[in-house]
Amino acid sequence: MIDIFIFIIGVVIGSFLNVCIYRIPNEESIVSPPSHCGSCNHKLAAKDLVPIFSYLFLKGRCRYCKEKVSIRYLLVELFTGIVFLAIYEKYGLALITVKYILAASIMIVISLIDFDTTDVYQEVTHFGIGVAVIFDAIEIFKYNGDFKNYLIAVLIAGITFGIIVYLICGMGAGDLDIALIGSLFLGWKLTIFMILTSFILGGIIGVILVLLKIKSKKDYIPFGPYIGMGFLLAIFIGSTIIEKYYSFLL
Template sequence: MILGFVILFSLLIGSFLNVCIYRIPREESISYPPSHCVNCGSRIKLYDLIPIISYLFLGGRCRNCKSRISIEYPVIEFITAVIFLMIYINYGLSFEFIKYSILTAFMIVIGMIDYKTTDVYFKISISAIITGIIFTVIGKYLGSGILEYIYGAALGGGIITLIILITKGMGWGDAEICTICGLFLGFRLTMLLLFLSFIIGGATGVILILLKKKSPRDYIPFGPSIALASVITVIFGERILSWYFSLF
């Protein structure tokens, strides 16, 4: 029953994340107006808002105007469900499950918007930072050390800030994202996050250049790499660190 609830809940969250990804860059409210077709403007009925299933049943088209609905919507819902499920398998129905699920939800939104627009919106970042602070304070009363997460935020934001000041090769939004991750992950896991982010970002850049999708002078958003690294760190981070330290 809990597993089914986690899957259903994560699919609904994924549907909400789609709304955020679409509306925030357009400076639209994420709560009003209700879900509607972006082509004809008709309000989408509740039975057409069932994650993934409605998309398949409608053949990926609006019920009213028959315009094509982006495949991105069910993909985001599916990815959110898979990530939440893996977090649940790792941490059970716990404080960590709630905290890391919220972190990955923020990262999906931030990463997708950065990929599409090359912008990181401060109103998302500040919401995530405040949420991270709240979890840090709650964690203190549950036995977690508060300094671990303060140091994590300082490490994540500080390293990227240093790179920006020295090379100007990254944006301040990247520093915001790493600060958020540090608040949620703590110092140890933030070190791994940074390492994975640079590996993923570098590999992505090389692949895009080899495929001639980008030139060496083009700007490549780093936010999606950080977002992917955060998911890997949340799910596999402790095992990766244990494996690494076992080598010594």
């Protein structure tokens, strides 16, 4: 029953993340006006806003103007529910579960906005940094966490993206903000894993896109989604891979 509850919460939050992903780049409030169709602007009723089921029942179309609704709304809801459930299954009923659930939600919003617009919005990154700092403070002052763990993580992310990437490779400053958020949530070991994984994924997928002629060598490819993927992999398998790596060295 808890698994079902966590999944449902994730799906509902995923529906809200869809609102954030759509409205923030358009400089609209995420709470007002009420949800409406992006094509005909008709206000949506409660029965139109049931996550997953409304999309399936209406066959992916607006009830009022019959315009097709992007399947990504459904996929974001499903993905968020699965991520929430996976985090709970790995970490159980603990503060770290809440921490990573919030972090994953923030990363989903940032990654998809960056994918759509190639922009990273400060209202989202500042919120993410603020949430991360709150959890770090709770861990440090209440549970005797190591302050240096997060300080080193921030330095690693700052040096990597601030100097090597931003100044030399010409990536946007938004990538630095995303990496800083990840580092504040993860600590230094998992931050290294996140950064390495994001570069590997970005390189592989970038080459594939060029080979398939979806992108050219001159096209800008947003890097935020790869940092987001690296972050999710870090919280799920990062510690296991790091332990195996240490065992191999020993």
